[in-house]
Amino acid sequence: MDSLMRELEAGKVQALLLVTFAALTLIALVLIMALSLRMRKLMSRLDALTGGAGGDIEQTLTTHLEIVRTGERRMETLEQAVAILQAQMPACLRKTGLVRFDAFEDVGGEQSFSLALLDFNNNGFVLSSVYSRNDVRVYSKAIRDGRASHTLSQEEERALREAN
Incomplete structure (x- = not known):
């Protein structure tokens, strides 16, 4: 009877060992799968960093x-x-004012103009072109601190106001 009990107990121990090894094997498989998945993610990050050629990280x-x-x-x-x-x-000349006008009654189409060009400090000039049937005349008047060096026509004054 003692030998029978010993055999039963030995069978239980073997069964217990078998179940324990099976559980450990299952745990190991789960860990291997998790580590494999993590390794794939790390490899894809490495490929993205190195350009996918599997190159040297130091060179990259x-x-x-x-x-x-x-x-x-x-x-x-x-x-x-x-x-x-x-x-x-x-x-830099960055303020502009342009006025087109008819200089003479017999000439239409606003072909004459006054153009004021000023910098940030209101320095620059007014350029006027007066068109007639016989000729075109161009005048330039200096502007310092927003004031003209010569008397301005109405059109030149309008151009200067537009530029400010």
């Missing part, structure tokens, strides 16, 4: 660093160019 980072440095150099060059342009902006 070196290339990206050089691209960033080139961008920084270009940015510095652009910032210098912008600074130069900003320094020149006050002197």
